[in-house]
Amino acid sequence: MADGVSPARRVALSLLREQRLRDSRARELLRGSRLMEGLAARDRALATRLVLGVVSARGMLDALVDACLRPGGHLEPRVRDALRISAYELLFLGTPEAVAVSQGVELARRANRRCAGLANAVLRRVAERDVPRRESALARLRGGGTQAEDLSLVGGLPVWMSRALVDSRGAGFARELVLSLADPAPVYVAANAFRHDPPSLERILSDAGLAPRPTVVPGGFELESPASLAGSGLVDNVDLMPADLSAQKVALLASRVALGSRSGGEPPCVLELGQGRGTKTLLMQSFAQSAGCELDVISVELEPFKCKLATDRVLRAGCARHCRTINLDGSLLDAPGLPDALDRGFDLVLVDAPCSGVGTLRRHPEIAWSLGERSVSTGGEGELPALQLRLLEASASHVRAGGALLYGTCSALRAEDEDVVASFLSTELGEEFEPEPLQAWLEDVHPGGGSSGMLCFPQRPGGPDAHFCALLRRRGL
Template sequence: MATLSPARTAAADVLSNVRRRGARTREVLRGSAPVARLTPADRALATRLALGPVRALGTIDALLDAHLRRGHLEPRVRDALRVSAFELLWLATPVPVALSQGVELARRAAPRSAGLANALLHRVAEEDAPALADARGRVEGRSCTASDIAFVAALPSWLADRLVVSLGTEGACRMALSAMEPPGAYVASNARLHDDAEAERLLSAAGLVPRATCLPGCLALSSAAGLAASGLVDAADVVPADMAAQVVAWLSSPAPSTRMLEVGQGRGTKSLLLESCALRRGGLARLSSAESEAFKVAVSRARMGRAGLGTAVTCTAFDGRLLGGRDLPPDLAGTFDSALVDAPCSGTGTLRRHPEIAWSLKEPAVRAGDQSLPALQLALLRAASQRVGAGGTLAYATCSELREEDEDIVAAFLATPEGARFSLVSPLATAAFAALPDEAQRLVATMLGPDGMLRTSRADGASAPLDGHFLAILVREA
């Protein structure tokens, strides 16, 4: 009988807690005492073995169920098998280790399940793992079907189909091949409180091994482990944000001393990034931010205070769809030099960072319809556009890879009465792009499509795959 590794035990317990509580995996990981007691190496493995099975949930369950000849799996046994199936399919764990650990995890959950677990995991190893390797080979050779992409990336078939349509075969294949890798760890230094060198020193002192990137203020970390405990995020010394999000913020950023409207503030991450970018371009802007959820507004307002931006950024609870009306809150009234609609979206560009999305997202949510995300996105864009002054810029951004939420929304907006006053311009023609150093300009240029719109997942030259963010820049006629 094999000795169970503490990392696998902790990961299986996290999965059981996620299932019972309906909670986010990262939240359960952060609150797990057994995970906290692990060595750094084991903590990293436990994190991988908790997030990975959630990301691949539907694919793993379908394979297990296909091998289950009769009866059903007890929930805790299924949790244990999900961990080991993930190892067998997407990690380089030696097969005997994954098999023996999986059997012991199942035995721990239900002693009589060991034989069944052994049989199921052997079928995964002998049948499914070679099939996955074959599919991956076809994806690497770009001679694949959407079904191959769905298998390699552990996606529902409908979502794989939509990604092929949205990104093309090449883009969907690139996404699939990196889909199960851990996300990169990046932070932005808060230019209001520190210059980049000081931020690097603070991160180094916390043992986080920062590395400067070509993008101003963007620092890559060897690992995000220890970032929360360092206190640097709570104090707003640094802002956790993928390099892709920082690129979008830079290209959308306001010129110093101008007035900017931000729609969809959330918890204030983009607000911090926008003002840091403005500072690096010469000085703070006057940022007026709207967010429909009051509790997020409270979080943002407190965060702006800690970041030294309490007087530069206003945070208002307001439904952005009403921005085209009258009797607006004072901070949202009048005209603005620029606006950013950071639209609520499916999050399909952040699947590696938010593993629950892939199997919780339903197709109707991203199809055109009165209650769909595209309907909300278009309404926000139309309303915000009415606050942009003559000659001003309007940026539309999502963290989605689906054209229904991206290019199609821009096209639909331009066909409206409000959109008729705007023209699409290349992000590479903006003053913000011109302010980037040469190496960053070269990287950003690889993200631009022939339609003049930007997808960060196209990046060629980044040290690691970036999250998938979309950006379109429009200018109002003078």
């Protein structure tokens, strides 16, 4: 230990400072860090846990630390970074008090030698007052408790978000989601059917030491030992697509609905709104390929760099012949002067809407404290629900009579999900659509769900993320 600080904590402090200064995504920093490459495997795991955990609980950690300061007290940002790390260890990792406090004092001393005494006092106060409070809250949740304050303390979430989760999905769902945040998100992949059938990919994954376990989705696997996935070349070569299991279910639904909605003998035509890096494009095409069919997919994406990434990825995957990406603002799909390729009716329009991502908190730790409550309220210019409704309205006119409109988010908040769909159905154009039950499309992979045409895939400890989808059918002429 240099200066008494463990290598993992020293690297975590450096990365948290960089994340704060650059306002960058924690996972991207971790992936590209040379400091991480120099750590032993055990230290690398601890540094990863500290960085992701501190970022995800930042606001709560700050509130607890600030409550230990004198009125009007101020901390240098570098000292605050140090205290966040050790407070997180005390509260969330169960690190022995003597270890967490001594390491925190040394981290603070590295930032400012005069702050060692302050750090000691603050961290001992957190250990004395806040650790028992969180342990009591955790016990209440495990016993069936539902208080938003307990959910927030255990999950490190803003209280408003915990309340919104309870209001949206019920106390049981919110409790399961919060308890799931203690563990890393599982790693799921899907086979690229243009390259491999499921048995051959399973052999490849096993040979790479990734310990694959088949999931309910055809060609899908959960990797029980995913550490070597990034270096295996399988992702870069698009032998497979990393995607959460819930996202795979949405893509499987889209592929099946498109194939079931086609008119005539031509391949079904799909309009995908919000292509991103092309994951759902590839999943839809791969599922269709496994069924012995083809899809013609036109994807719309706002960000030019994502258009290039998706186009390159689709080409490497071997399915570019039936894919096209158009750089366009999806909210303008009902405006005049669109490209000729969009001047048609589609068998399926998939709106993969920009959203808060509240269903993916384990994978995106920045969300909890960077998301404002107003951004997921039901009204106001610039709010996410207003944007989501606009995208539905703009794209729905491209659904042919008898075709389908599929709306999806990775949020578990009703304001972005059912409320947006209800607002759309109340419009003049929306009156031409009606929800279609999902059981027939997903009974083999998600039995018993979706009788109303809307479905929120639940998040549970050790399970996949929470995604929402709604299937709407346009009435025929």
